Amino acid sequence: MSDLHYDVRGDGPVLLVVPGGAGHPMGLEPLTAALAGHFTVVTYDPLGLAHGRLGLPVPEQRVADWSEGAHRVLGEVLPDGDAAYVFGFSSAGVAVLDLLARHPERLRRVLAHEPPVVRILPDADRQSAMFAEVYEVYRSSGPEAAGALMAAGLAGTSAPAPGPARPLAPEEELNSPMALFLSRVLPRFTAYEPDLGALAASPPVLAAGTASRGRLLHRTAALAAELTSGGFAEFPGGHLGAVEHPREFAARMVETLLD
Known part of the structure; x- marks a missing residue:
């Protein structure tokens, strides 16, 4: 029996969707429903959080594990x-x-929306330090304080005044996708350095939200497109546009992927 966790809907060419955060596809149903009229949408759940594994132990995640898991999913679903x-x-x-x-x-075509590949930036060390501080604040004060600090870092604004510290108990952490993201995914994923040479040989499409203009991950996506000779597209909304504006976001995806 496969240890991969994914769902399939729709008809047409295969579109593999990999959710952000800790990989939990919560909130993506409206987006995948809108895409299913154009694609066979395969939604990959790297940690199986939506498939009965929420609450079970999760090791620190590596980018290569997610990408190799996605490759194995394609091996199962692609003709x-x-x-x-x-x-x-x-x-x-x-x-x-x-x-x-x-x-x-x-x-065929890879679309990456606001990936935090901040190691490509001229101020990479400063941005890495910001994410490291987010992780430390999560450990000392809990997910709300860490989330507020990260939102300020992405926006380039001053860090908010610290609220009351509320670290999570181990069982609370394992049942919270946001906590799993902050503790198991964020450290290594934001430290990842993409292989720009390999990507330039098969250029991706980078994307960022219109509401993210002037923010860290819009700048990161635009530079990644330049360094890989890839395309760059703006999408409705901000960092979570896929969840907040699913129909408009899906229409832009169809346009971008099938152009």
Whole structure:
């Protein structure tokens, strides 16, 4: 029995969707429903959080594990000789760039929305320090304080005044996708350095939200597109546009992927 966790809906060419955060596909149903009229949408759940594994122990995650898992999913769902479209946002945007660098032969087009590949930036050390501080604040004060600090870092604004510290108990952490993201995914994914040479040989499409203009991950996506000779597209909303504006976001995806 496969240890991979994914769902399939729709009809047409395969589109692999990899959710951001800790990979939990919560909130993506309206987006995948809108895409299912154009694609066979395969939604990958790297940690199985929506498939009965929420609450179970989770080790620190590596980008390569997510990308290799995505490659194995494609091996199960793709007809021989066919290739897939791939979409990942936020942390999953990092994973799909790694997938493209490792396995370009099975991919038609890869769309990465606001991947936090901040190591490509001229001020990489400063941004890495910001994410490291987010992790430390999570450990000392809990997910709300860490989330507020990260939102300020992404926006380039001053850090908020600290609220009351509320670290999570171990069982609370394992039942919270946000806590799993902050503790198991964020550290290594934001430290990832993409293989720009491999990506330039099979250029991706980078994307960022219109509401993210002037913010860290819009700048990161635009530079990643430039360094890989890839495309750059703006999408409705901000960092979570896929959840907040699913119909408009899906329409822009269809336009971008099938152009």
